[in-house]
Amino acid sequence: MKKIVLVLLMLTTTITFAQDKNKRASVEVDGVCMMCKSRIEKACFKTKGVKSAVWNVDTHELKLIFDENKTNLETIQQNIIAVGHDTKTLKASDDAYASVHACCKYRDEEVIDDHKKE
Amino acid sequence: MKKLVILLSFMPFLMAAQEQLKGVVYDASIDNTNQPLFGANLIWSGTKVGASTDIDGKFSLPFVDGNNKLIISYVGFKSDTLTITSAKPIQHVLRPTNDLDEVVVNSRKIATSRSYLKAENTMFVSSDELLKAACCNLSESFETNPSIDVNFSDAVSGTKQIKMLGLASPYILIATENIPAIRGASQAYGLSFIPGTWVESIQITKGAGSVVNGFESIAGQINAELVKPTTDDALFVNLYGGSNGRLELNTHINTTLSDKWSTGLYVHGNTHQEKHDDNNDGFLDMPLYKQINVMNRWQFTNPEKGIVTFFNLRYLDDAKQSGQINFNPNTDKLTTNAWGSEIDTKRYELSAKLGYVNPEIPWQSLGVQFAFSNHEQESYFGLNQYNIEHTSIYSNVIYNSIIDDSRHKIKTGVNFTYDAYNEFAIMQDFGRTERSFGGFFEYAFDDLEYFTLTAGLRADTHNLLGQFITPRLHMRYSPWGKSAFRASVGRGKRSANIFAENQNLFASSRNFSILNNNGNIYGLDPEIAWNYGLSYLQGFNLFGRKADITLDFYRTDFKNQVVVDLENAQEVNFYNLEGDSYANSFQAELNYNVFSHFDLRTAYKFYDVKTEYKSGKLIKPLTPKHRFFANASYETEIRNNSMWKFDLTYNWLSQQRFASTLNNPNQYRLDDFSNTVATLNAQVTKVFSPKFEVYLGGENLTNVKQDNPIVSADNPFGTSFDTNFVYGPVFGSMYYAGLRYKLK
Numbered sequence: 001m002k003k004i005v006l007v008l009l010m011l012t013t014t015i016t017f018a019q020d021k022n023k024r025a026s027v028e029v030d031g032v033c034m035m036c037k038s039r040i041e042k043a044c045f046k047t048k049g050v051k052s053a054v055w056n057v058d059t060h061e062l063k064l065i066f067d068e069n070k071t072n073l074e075t076i077q078q079n080i081i082a083v084g085h086d087t088k089t090l091k092a093s094d095d096a097y098a099s100v101h102a103c104c105k106y107r108d109e110e111v112i113d114d115h116k117k118e
Numbered sequence: 119m120k121k122l123v124i125l126l127s128f129m130p131f132l133m134a135a136q137e138q139l140k141g142v143v144y145d146a147s148i149d150n151t152n153q154p155l156f157g158a159n160l161i162w163s164g165t166k167v168g169a170s171t172d173i174d175g176k177f178s179l180p181f182v183d184g185n186n187k188l189i190i191s192y193v194g195f196k197s198d199t200l201t202i203t204s205a206k207p208i209q210h211v212l213r214p215t216n217d218l219d220e221v222v223v224n225s226r227k228i229a230t231s232r233s234y235l236k237a238e239n240t241m242f243v244s245s246d247e248l249l250k251a252a253c254c255n256l257s258e259s260f261e262t263n264p265s266i267d268v269n270f271s272d273a274v275s276g277t278k279q280i281k282m283l284g285l286a287s288p289y290i291l292i293a294t295e296n297i298p299a300i301r302g303a304s305q306a307y308g309l310s311f312i313p314g315t316w317v318e319s320i321q322i323t324k325g326a327g328s329v330v331n332g333f334e335s336i337a338g339q340i341n342a343e344l345v346k347p348t349t350d351d352a353l354f355v356n357l358y359g360g361s362n363g364r365l366e367l368n369t370h371i372n373t374t375l376s377d378k379w380s381t382g383l384y385v386h387g388n389t390h391q392e393k394h395d396d397n398n399d400g401f402l403d404m405p406l407y408k409q410i411n412v413m414n415r416w417q418f419t420n421p422e423k424g425i426v427t428f429f430n431l432r433y434l435d436d437a438k439q440s441g442q443i444n445f446n447p448n449t450d451k452l453t454t455n456a457w458g459s460e461i462d463t464k465r466y467e468l469s470a471k472l473g474y475v476n477p478e479i480p481w482q483s484l485g486v487q488f489a490f491s492n493h494e495q496e497s498y499f500g501l502n503q504y505n506i507e508h509t510s511i512y513s514n515v516i517y518n519s520i521i522d523d524s525r526h527k528i529k530t531g532v533n534f535t536y537d538a539y540n541e542f543a544i545m546q547d548f549g550r551t552e553r554s555f556g557g558f559f560e561y562a563f564d565d566l567e568y569f570t571l572t573a574g575l576r577a578d579t580h581n582l583l584g585q586f587i588t589p590r591l592h593m594r595y596s597p598w599g600k601s602a603f604r605a606s607v608g609r610g611k612r613s614a615n616i617f618a619e620n621q622n623l624f625a626s627s628r629n630f631s632i633l634n635n636n637g638n639i640y641g642l643d644p645e646i647a648w649n650y651g652l653s654y655l656q657g658f659n660l661f662g663r664k665a666d667i668t669l670d671f672y673r674t675d676f677k678n679q680v681v682v683d684l685e686n687a688q689e690v691n692f693y694n695l696e697g698d699s700y701a702n703s704f705q706a707e708l709n710y711n712v713f714s715h716f717d718l719r720t721a722y723k724f725y726d727v728k729t730e731y732k733s734g735k736l737i738k739p740l741t742p743k744h745r746f747f748a749n750a751s752y753e754t755e756i757r758n759n760s761m762w763k764f765d766l767t768y769n770w771l772s773q774q775r776f777a778s779t780l781n782n783p784n785q786y787r788l789d790d791f792s793n794t795v796a797t798l799n800a801q802v803t804k805v806f807s808p809k810f811e812v813y814l815g816g817e818n819l820t821n822v823k824q825d826n827p828i829v830s831a832d833n834p835f836g837t838s839f840d841t842n843f844v845y846g847p848v849f850g851s852m853y854y855a856g857l858r859y860k861l862k
Contacts, residue, residue, distance in 0.1 A: 022479050028191050038567045045523050045566075052481060052524040060197075065479070088159055088191045091166065107164070 022051065023068045028060050028088040029080055032106040032115045036085065039100065043083040047076045062087075137181040141208035143171045143190060155192060155212055163187035163199065181205040237562065237572040237592040238327070239604050239653050239670065241265060243320040250751060250765045250801065254358060254366050254388065256317060256342060257309035261799065262767055264707055264721030264747040265322055266340075269740075273827045273841040273848055274440045274459055274499065274625040276405040277310050283324065283337040283672045284701040284727040284741055288612070288619045289647075291327060291335030294342050295428075296487065297469060298331055302537055303493040303508035305619050307463065311434055313386040313411055315356050315368040318343045325651035325672060326590040326608020329558045329574035330516060330529060333588040336610035336647045337674060337701075346428075347372045347382035347417045351860040358856035362404065362849065363392030366856075378420050386411040395443050396850055397823065399831040401457075403849045405440035424475040424483075432467040441500070442834065452498055457834035459625060461497040481524055485516040485531075499624035500834065504543050506618055511536040521561075529560040529574075543617040544630045548640065552613065554580035570594045582638040583611060600657030600666070611646045613639040614680040616692050623682075623690050626840040627830075633693035643694050646677040665710040674701040676729075684777035685733045687786075688837055697730030701738075715754065721747040737775045740792075740845055744772035756805075763803040770796045774845045779829070779838075786830050786838040792845040797822055808862075814855045821850040 029040055037055050040062060044053035049070025055062045064076060081092040084100040086107075097107070105111045145155040154175025161168035162182050169179035181202070191197035195212040202208070243263060250262045257278045260266035267281040282290050292300035292309070300308035320342050327339035354370035365388065372382040389408040396403055411434045418427040439447060441458030450456045469489035476482040489512045496505050516531040534555050541548040556578030563571045572592040579585045590608030597603070616632070623630075635641035653670030676699040683691040707721040723745040727738040737743075748768045754761050773791040780787065801815035824846040830838040 028197055042566050045525060050523055051520065088161075088197070109164075 019068045021067050021069065022065050025064045025066070025073050027062045027064065027073065027077060027080075029055060029062045030060060030086040030106045031055065031057070031104065032112055033057065033104055035101055036104045036106065039083050039104070040080060040085050043079045043085070044076055046079050047071050050076060137205040138178050139181040139188075139202060139205050139208070140176070140178045141210065142175045143177065143192075144175060144209070144211045145195075155195075158190060158192040158195075158212060161189050163189055234596065234600065234602050234655065234657070235564075235570060235594070237570040237594045237604070239324045239592075239606065239651065241322045241324075243322065245318055248314060248317060248320070249763075249803070250749075250767075254314055254364075255310045256312040256314065259314050259317060259320070262719075262749050262765070263322070264705065264719065264723065264749075265324060267723075267745065270824075270844055270847055271404070272622050272625075272844050273401065273403075274405065274622065275307065275438060275461060276407065276440070277307050279306075280309065281741075282322075282340075283649075283674060283703040284725040284738070285337040285674060286619075288614065289336040289610075289674075291331060291339045292342075293331060293339065294344055295471065296331060296341055297471075297489045297512060297514075298334070299342075301334070302510060302539065302615055303495060303506045303618050304465065305615060306621050307436070307461075311409075311411065311436065311463075311465065312342065313368055313384075315354070315370070316344050316384055316386070316413065318345045318349075324653070324670065325606040326592070326610070326649045328572070329560055329576040329588055329590050330531070331514070332533060332535070333556070333576060333578055333586070334610060334612040336612070336645075336649055337672075344413075344415075345370065345382070345384070347380040347415050348374070348419060350382060351862060353859075353861040355859045356856065358854060360852055360854040362390070362394060362852050364388070364390045364854070378418055380417050380419075382415045382417075384413040384415070393443055394849065397825065397827070397848070399826065399828055400442050400444075401828055401831055402440050402443060405438045405459075407436070407438040409434070409436040411436075422477065424477040426473045428469075428471040430467065430469045432465075434463065434465040436463040437461070452501060452503070454501070454835050457500050457839075459497070459499040461495065463493070463495045465491065465493045467491040481518065481520045481527070483518045485514075485518075487512070487514040487516075489513070497621075497624075499621075500627075500839075502624040503545070504617060504621055504624055505541065506543075507540040508618075509536075509538045525564050525566065527562040527564075529562075530558065532557045539615070541617060543624075548617070550582070550639065552580065552582055554578050554583070568596055582613060583644045586611060602653075602655040604651070604653045604655075604670075606651040607648070609646070609648050611644055613644050614642065616640055616642070616680060616682070620682055620690070622842055623684075626690075626842060627835070627837050628684075628688060628690045628840065630690050631692070633691055637694070640692070642680050642692060643678050645679050647674050647679070648677070649674045660710060663711045663713065665708065667709075668705070668707040671704050672702070676700065679729070681729060681731060683731050683733075684739060684842070685731055685736070687777070687779045687781045687840065691732070693732075695730065698735065699729040700727070702726040716752045717750070719747075719749045721745075723747070733778070739777040740774045740843075742771040742774045746770040759805075759807045761805045763801075763805065765801045765803075767799045768796070769798075770794065771845075776843055776845075782829070782838040788829065788843060792824075795822060795824075795846040796820070797847065808860075810857070810859050812855070812857045815853070817852045817854070818847050818849070819851055822847055823850050824848060 031040055037057055040055045041053045044050045049067040052065040077087045077090050080087055081090045082096055084092045084096040086092050143155045143158040145153045155171060156173045158171045159168060160177055160179060165182060167180055167182055169177045171177045186202050188200045188202050189197060190210055190212060192212055247262060248259050257268060257280055260268050260280055269279045271278045280287050288305055291298055320340060323339045325338055327335045350370055350372045352372050356368040358366040367387050370382060370384050374380045387410050391406050394403045413430060413432045416429040438461040442456045445456040445458030447458060447460055450458055472486040474484045491510045493508045512535050514533045516529055518529050520527050537552040539550050556576050558574060558576035560572060560574035574590045576588045588609050592606045595603045632641050637643040651672040655666060655668045657666040676695055679695040679699045681693050681695050704724040705721060710718045712718050725741055725743055727741045728735055729738055750766045752764045772794055775791055776788045798819045799817045800819060801813055803811055803813040805811040827844050827848045829840040829843055830836050
């Protein structure tokens with residue numbers, strides 16, 4: 001029992017030490033246009049603790065800065081797929097994907113090609 | 119049947135069992151020794167079929183024939199897409215994305231697209247636009263911009279004044295790199311003291327503006343970004359010659375001293391020594407002048423620490439002479455032998471800027487600005503002497519951060535301003551010292567989609583203007599694509615430098631009087647105005663080409679104004695406003711890309727600027743009610759690095775009101791209104807290579823001339839003499855040619 005307590009204690013201390021108020025992370029999020037950008041970034045800000053979210057339409061890279069005491073990457077990604085955007089690890093449900101605007105259907109090759117022309 | 123279902127349900131597994139793609143993913147970040155990467159993700163593009171690597175970096179996933187794009191990714195690493203044509207084992211190295219740690223300090227690039235998103239009604243004028251007219255100084259660089267009105271140069275100083283929303287430049291905050299630059303003693307000629315080639319880009323904000331740079335702006339803000347040692351060409355030479363004898367030379371030399379330090383030396387010289395009197399009134403049509411203008415910039419950049427610093431040193435020496443053709447300054451100065459004028463200006467400036475961006479937290483930044491200048495003008499206009507010395511200190515500290523997240527940005531800080539004036543005018547000494555200390559807070563909200571807002575408030579304590587609050591608010595709403603509805607409201611307050619701002623009036627026989635004596639500034643009260651604005655911008659496609667239309671309406675309402683009353687032709691009276699004074703302006707602008715490389719910009723403007731004078735409520739003199747503007751520009755395709763550029767600008771002004779000349783003898787009386795004026799300018803540029811280009815242009819091609827720009831030119835020492843009735847070009851057509859040579 002003592003050992004478990006000790007291990008748990010060590011674990012929690014390490015966790016506390018690892019808490020970064022301005023944690024940086026980068027996630028790949030699929031999308032095609034500036035409307036997607038606005039939707040993705042807004043979804044991030046729905047998560048309390050996210051301080052900065054900048055998504056790049058060309059590289060699909062989402063740069064995040066968030067407070068680890070308040071949230072984590074998993075929660076943020078859940079909020080992103082909830083508005084219909086796939087991340088590298090998570091896939092948005094069909095219902096969520098259906099809710100994005102017709103011009104933002106990033107899974108559709110035709111839509112992607114349309115945006116490339118711009 | 120059952121058997122079949124069971125069999126079918128096994129199908130995927132069977133297929134999966136057929137071919138498996140195997141491989142290993144390595145991590146390139148660990149000393150290039152290619153350690154296995156644990157937890158990297160692999161997915162067939164466009165499918166749900168994926169896998170992740172184990173602790174040894176190994177993976178295995180079904181090979182899907184037909185879909186051969188495999189995406190490999192991992193947080194903090196650059197994602198790669200591989201084309202896989204067969205199920206042969208692969209090895210792949212992922213590279214980390216280091217850009218998360220990079221801090222871009224110098225990111226003040228021109229982005230026209232932002233104008234759809236900003237809360238303020240801001241126009242970005244890029245260096246390309248500035249080359250459309252071979253502009254020699256800042257005031258001339260607005261000639262192709264419909265939001266700014268450039269007046270015809272007056273008969274004495276030859277300087278072009280600018281107006282915005284129907285108000286003259288003292289009501290515009292004109293800054294260089296966000297340090298207020300054209301103010302106080304330099305108000306009248308300051309724009310001609312900034313050479314056009316020094317300007318990298320210009321931002322024009324209509325309406326109240328930001329509270330960050332002070333409380334003085336009323337009609338709007340103009341900020342000119344100057345060329346920087348790190349981004350400007352290593353060598354730049356610009357030579358300009360006009361058919362009227364105007365010569366200008368600009369050279370820029372920039373060098374990198376170390377990986378952090380660079381410096382630039384910018385030298386401008388201009389001269390005009392030919393005497394012209396095309397209208398035979400005995401007076402020079404444009405002054406004789408020479409100017410030497412030198413600037414030295416030092417730039418320090420340290421991206422790892424997030425620091426960028428600038429030091430600027432500047433020296434200016436400008437001399438102008440005008441008046442009657444036979445005027446000789448050595449023998450005729452301040453005598454009635456002949457009417458003449460000389461304006462000598464010396465100015466030196468020292469400024470420093472420090473910018474710090476926290477490399478860990480990109481939204482935290484600190485800016486410190488400090489500027490010192492000394493401006494000395496000695497001048498006489500006929501028998502009127504006018505001297506002014508203005509010493510000024512401006513300092514500003516700005517801190518940027520966010521509240522909660524980056525949708526809520528804040529700017530806060532303090533300014534300190536010191537201005538000491540020593541003036542000799544109307545045979546009296548005027549001297550005053552102004553000190554102000556203030557704090558500001560600006561909050562900007564962006565919902566990332568429809569709505570942005572900038573709300574600012576500042577509180578200042580000023581030894582002559584008292585303690586006061588300056589609120590300013592800007593909003594933008596975009597209900598549908600490519601649209602922006604904007605609204606703004608704000609207050610401005612300033613002390614009017616009545617002589618410096620109106621020194622053109624010294625070139626007349628008018629008697630100067632100040633009718634109030636209770637105020638702190640020349641006996642007058644500070645000027646206070648509210649500015650309200652509404653605008654609508656819509657981008658759209660017309661016949662498949664891009665176009666946009668802007669409609670805006672602004673109103674400036676003066677609570678107090680120092681009225682400059684010219685309604686008696688023998689007098690200038692300055693007094694505090696009693697009653698109404700306002701400026702309404704409406705502008706409709708259409709930009710259209712008619713075909714590839716051909717752009718058309720047209721604008722119509724309507725002004726209603728009225729002031730309550732002693733003699734009644736009247737239209738402000740020399741302010742046209744209607745203005746039409748068009749600019750067409752065409753560029754050919756670039757072939758072998760060379761191309762042609764064509765540019766044409768048309769301006770039409772409706773009739774303008776003359777201040778009353780009823781008190782003059784019959785032969786010196788003018789009509790109530792001037793004629794309409796239309797001018798046409800054109801320029802052709804031939805780019806031979808990225809290094810070398812030549813331009814040829816013409817101003818006022820249709821040779822429009824105002825007949826009698828000077829009232830009582832035949833009797834300059836009589837009581838009706840006045841040079842302030844210029845509503846159109848004094849000089850006819852003028853052609854120019856020049857070259858630009860640059861070395862990267």
